[in-house]
Structures are given as C-alpha cells and as structure tokens.
Amino acid sequence: MSQKDVSLKSVLLNTGVLSKKSLQPFESLPDDALWPLLWTHYKLSEETTMKKVVTFIGCSFKPLSDLLIDQAFRRSFPLQTLRECRFIPIYEDKSSLSIAVDNPYRKDVQEYFSNQQKSVSMTLVTSTDLNSFLGEGVAKSTADTFLDRLIMEAVNAKCSDIHIMKQKETLGVKFRIHGELIQRESIIDPSQQDQIMSLIKVQSGMDISISNQPQDGRISFESEGQQVDIRVSSIPTLHGEDFVLRLFNTTGISFDLEVLGFSSNILDRLKSLMKLDSGLMLVTGPTGSGKTTTLYALLNYIKSQKNCHVITLEDPVEYGISGVRQSQVSPKIGYTFANGLRSVLRQDPDIIMVGEIRDQETANLAINAAYTGHFVLSTLHTSDCETSLKRLAGFNVDSYLCAQSIRGILSQKLSLKLCPQCREKTSSPNGFSHSFEGKGCEGCDYLGYQGRTVLSELLVVDKQIRDVDSLSSLSQRLEDMPFFKFREDIKSKVEKGEIAYHSGLEGVM
Ligand SMILES: [Zn+2]
Structure with missing residues (x-):
C-alpha cells in the first residue's frame, strides 16, 4: 500500500485532533481498532477529521460523488469481497490501482492487495458513503x-x-x-x-x-x-x-481500429496521431456515421500502445471500455460537458475524450486542455474536415490556441459494403462492380451487400504547419498538409469493389 508508515496515534497528536492525555486509555490498542473509536468513543466528525489527517496518512479525502469509478474495474470484484474487506475499486492502470476505504488501517484490505504487483493508492471516504456504495443491508x-x-x-x-x-x-x-x-x-x-x-x-x-x-x-x-x-x-x-x-x-462487438474499414494510408496516419502526448484530435461526421465506434477504437488502440490515464465524458456512455474511466454527463441536471471537463482536469488525465463539442465553452476548455499537455479527442457534428475548421471558428474559440493545438481531423460516414461472396462470382476481371442490381447470394440474403464500411477523410496538421497563428491561416494552407480526401477514399473503395458508387456519394465526390 502506498499509505505512509505512520502510526495513527502520532497522526492524531501531530494534527491536534486528540491530546496525549485523551489517547492514554487506548495506548496499547492497534491502529485498525483505534480508528473506529474516533467516531464511536470520541464522537469526532468523520469528514472533518479525515480532511485533517489525510496528508499525514498519505492519501486524499473525497465524497462518494467525486470518485470517477471505472465500472469494468469495479465489476471485476465480487460484491461479497467488497463488503468483507470494505473498499471501493476506483480504477487501475498498468502500474497502479486506486481504491477508496473508510478505515486506512484495516488489515484485511492490506492483506487482500498484498500480492499485487501494482502500487495501491487509497482515497478516504466516510463510512456513510462506503455503506451507501456497498448497499449494506441489502439481502443478496x-x-x-x-x-x-x-x-x-x-x-x-x-x-x-x-x-x-x-x-x-x-x-x-x-x-x-x-x-x-x-x-x-x-x-x-x-x-x-x-x-x-x-x-x-x-x-x-x-x-x-x-x-x-x-x-x-x-x-x-x-x-x-x-x-x-x-x-x-x-x-x-x-x-x-x-x-x-x-x-x-456487446457480444462479438469489437472496437478494433483494424476492422472498421479505414484505408491503409488513413489507418497508418491515425495510428501515428494516437502516439501524440498532447493536442486536439477531432472525429467528425453526421449522426449515425460511426463516430463513437471510431472514438472507442482509437481509445482502445491508445490503451494497447501505452500506459496512460484515460478519462471520458460521454452523453451517454454507450459501451464500457476496460481500463478507461468513463463518466456520463447529464446536461439536464447541470453536469454538462464543460462542467465535466473542469472536474476531469483535476483528476490528472493523460488522455481525455469529450463526447461532443457543442458550444463555445466546451470548445475553449477542450482547446486549453489540449494546449496544456493533454491529448484530447472529441467529435463535431460536421460533414467534412474543412467545414469542421469553420465550425470551430464559428464557436468563437481562441483562434491562436486552436490553430496551435489541433493535430488532426478525421471525417467519416458509413456506406453499405458489397457482399464479398457474390462479388467474387459476378464482378468483372478488373474488379469493378457498380450496382446492387441483379446481385445477391445466400450469404447476403440476396441483398447484394453485407454490413457497412467506413468512408473517411483525414487532415493531419503536422509540425511544419504549426507556425500558423489562426484558424483562417490554417484553412488557407490545407494544400500544404497531408490531406486524404473523401473522393480519393471513395474512388479507391469503388475500384476495389468494396462499395458501389451511388447517387448518395455525389455530395462528397
Ligand atoms: Zn452475396
């Protein structure tokens, strides 16, 4: 445990919580047994006392509502264990795990985690909060x-x-x-x-x-x-x-970047963007364009590449991702993306995913976070990369900071994928296949297509471009940047016979 090796009695004396005289009757009592007496015998307030002693003990104090609990991590412990050892699992990363307890001296929690290779950091919560979390009194x-x-x-x-x-x-x-x-x-x-x-x-x-x-x-x-x-x-x-x-x-759903259908040139660039330690990465597209799936796949990719602290703010949380602390915003009760972002920043994250930038306040907070050393992923409801820059400018963001922070914009939509089985049978030698008509086989229920694939464009703002001092000068230099456009992606997918050209694609060709 990362808790400092200080006896409870010396902590109580040093903080002036109790005097030497009043501690005398319990001189020989071990710390784990003395702790509950602070409330039952000495009638001290848990909250006030905990706030006073935390720094000496080497942990922090928080109300239950301030703990950002990673639900997947929490579910990895049987409720029975949590009740017996009395702790709340908060989150874990590759080197440490974080729990909340109401008695930092309890031996059974320490024993439970004694075989852990990871360091364990503790947060103190009041016993009322812990009981409320554990649902004490609920017959199982x-x-x-x-x-x-x-x-x-x-x-x-x-x-x-x-x-x-x-x-x-x-x-x-x-x-x-x-x-x-x-x-x-x-x-x-x-x-x-x-x-x-x-x-x-x-x-x-x-x-x-x-x-x-x-x-x-x-x-x-x-x-x-x-x-x-x-x-x-x-x-x-x-x-x-x-x-x-x-x-x-979610059986069978995988948030795997490799299988979403990105062309290899875009996929490679996306992967290198995900190695960045700071900056803003936007995934944009209309409703139902698969933005959330892409964001989850990007987060999974980041988690597989490096040990980092990832927090998300989502509305709503659609799927649980292991090792990521996901928080659901609730604008109806005032817990907005902007408010959420402020509290998330106090949790020392490396990577922040903000479900959507919808207003000026959230946009500015996200840009500031990206500028001050966090890698921020978010979405915009726009149809392509150029429009996304205009939308950001329309939010009245700090144009200089924004131009300096932005690292990439991915824009995407989904298209029906031609059935690979009947394509094999009917396509012409050069692989061209232009229409669904007359196609179909058992494999695709005679529809001619099977599932969907992603069509995308990616704008990379690389180092050479970062001397720009505003969004408008950034927009003027699009041709100087690596910019993989929709029309190229669509053309190559039509040529490979992965999708059929149809009138719905005209707008982006
Ligand atoms: Zn088929």
Whole structure:
C-alpha cells in the first residue's frame, strides 16, 4: 500500500485532533481498532477529521460523488469481497490501482492487495458513503438470482428494454420487444420488491440513499457467454421509483481500429496521431456515421500502445471500455460537458475524450486542455474536415490556441459494403462492380451487400504547419498538409469493389 508508515496515534497528536492525555486509555490498542473509536468513543466528525489527517496518512479525502469509478474495474470484484474487506475499486492502470476505504488501517484490505504487483493508492471516504456504495443491508441471494434470470431472459428474447415499475402493491416487470411493451411478471412480496430495487441501484452504481431524484447508472452483465452493457435510469414516481434497463448486447462487438474499414494510408496516419502526448484530435461526421465506434477504437488502440490515464465524458456512455474511466454527463441536471471537463482536469488525465463539442465553452476548455499537455479527442457534428475548421471558428474559440493545438481531423460516414461472396462470382476481371442490381447470394440474403464500411477523410496538421497563428491561416494552407480526401477514399473503395458508387456519394465526390 502506498499509505505512509505512520502510526495513527502520532497522526492524531501531530494534527491536534486528540491530546496525549485523551489517547492514554487506548495506548496499547492497534491502529485498525483505534480508528473506529474516533467516531464511536470520541464522537469526532468523520469528514472533518479525515480532511485533517489525510496528508499525514498519505492519501486524499473525497465524497462518494467525486470518485470517477471505472465500472469494468469495479465489476471485476465480487460484491461479497467488497463488503468483507470494505473498499471501493476506483480504477487501475498498468502500474497502479486506486481504491477508496473508510478505515486506512484495516488489515484485511492490506492483506487482500498484498500480492499485487501494482502500487495501491487509497482515497478516504466516510463510512456513510462506503455503506451507501456497498448497499449494506441489502439481502443478496434471491434478488441477485432474480435480476440475473430476468436479464438473461430479456437477452434471449432480444428485448431492448426492461421496465421495472413500482405500483401501489406490486413491482411490475415489462419487456420491450420489437417496439412492443409486453407484461412479464409482478412481484407481490414487499420485502422482495425493496431488495430488487436496492440491488439494481447498487449494481448500477446509483446512490442507494436517493429515491426522490432521477439517477443514471450502468451494469456490465456477463453470463453464459453473453456480454451485455446495461444503461439504467430511475425516476421517482407516486409509489416509489421506476427503472428502465436498456440492454446493449456487446457480444462479438469489437472496437478494433483494424476492422472498421479505414484505408491503409488513413489507418497508418491515425495510428501515428494516437502516439501524440498532447493536442486536439477531432472525429467528425453526421449522426449515425460511426463516430463513437471510431472514438472507442482509437481509445482502445491508445490503451494497447501505452500506459496512460484515460478519462471520458460521454452523453451517454454507450459501451464500457476496460481500463478507461468513463463518466456520463447529464446536461439536464447541470453536469454538462464543460462542467465535466473542469472536474476531469483535476483528476490528472493523460488522455481525455469529450463526447461532443457543442458550444463555445466546451470548445475553449477542450482547446486549453489540449494546449496544456493533454491529448484530447472529441467529435463535431460536421460533414467534412474543412467545414469542421469553420465550425470551430464559428464557436468563437481562441483562434491562436486552436490553430496551435489541433493535430488532426478525421471525417467519416458509413456506406453499405458489397457482399464479398457474390462479388467474387459476378464482378468483372478488373474488379469493378457498380450496382446492387441483379446481385445477391445466400450469404447476403440476396441483398447484394453485407454490413457497412467506413468512408473517411483525414487532415493531419503536422509540425511544419504549426507556425500558423489562426484558424483562417490554417484553412488557407490545407494544400500544404497531408490531406486524404473523401473522393480519393471513395474512388479507391469503388475500384476495389468494396462499395458501389451511388447517387448518395455525389455530395462528397
Ligand atoms: Zn452475396
């Protein structure tokens, strides 16, 4: 443990929390047993005392709401272990892991992590916060089994949402399947109802003590070879709370940069951009252009290349990525991208992913972060690289800082991919294949195409260009930069027979 080897008694004396005289009766008591007496015997305030002693102990103090918990990391510990050893897993990277405890002297936590090759850093939280996180008092077994069974049933039924509604006397469960809401079952036993609702909150990381406000959370569910990401939202209602669990079956989805369909010249440039330690990288495109998938794939690539601290701000968090601390912004309650970015910067990240730049404030904060030594990835809702520069200028950003920070803009859209099986049978010797008509085979359900591929353009702002002092001078020098354009990408993919040319592509040719 990274905690300093200082006895609790000397800490209490040095900080003036307790006097030598008042400590005398417990002279021989070990530190782990003395710690809880501070609250039960001495009646000290946990928060005030913890804030006073943290620097001596070698850790920090935080309220539960300030911990950015990596849900995948958290789910790697059984709830039972967390309850027995009393800690909150926060995140880990290649060399260290971070946990929160309410008693820094507890032997069982230290023993639990004693075989770790990584250094363990501790944050102190009050026991109220820790209990709230652990959902103490929630009986396990039956509610746990019920929830697991319900989720598996929903997955097997290809259900998109599970609705759990507290009515006057029952807890009703409905499945949404192909758009239809179907009544599933009702739980009548009141204590079982409470257990199920508490369990959903604990597992999804909601605050169990709050029931009069809407909350959001996530559950990463794994069973019988199925991986399901579940976004949970709660709303207070007349009889209690209602929950909606939206299921994202991630089995088989990979955020692998290699398989998204980028042409090799763009892929190579993207990979070298991901080696940068600072600067701004934008992924742009209209809704449904696969920006999020690309961002996740880029983050995965970065994680595979270097040991770094990655934090994301997303609206919403769509999929969990292991080793990345993902935070969901919630503009409705004032937790905006801009506010989120301010708190994320206090967490000493190397890489920051901001879901979308939508306004001047977020744009300026992102640019500042990129200028001051962070690598920032974000998206813009624009159709190509040139328009993206104009959009940034339109946000009234600091033009000098922006021109100095920007490292690359990737613009993308998706196109249907011609079925490789029937292409083999019907394409002409030079590989040209221009239309879906008359094509089709068993492999593609006689549609002629199979899945989608990405069409992209990439603008790289390399070192030679960085003497520019404004966005407009940057825009004027586009021809001096490595700029792989849509029309080249489309042309080469049509020529290779990967896509068919169609009228929808005219705008970008
Ligand atoms: Zn086919």
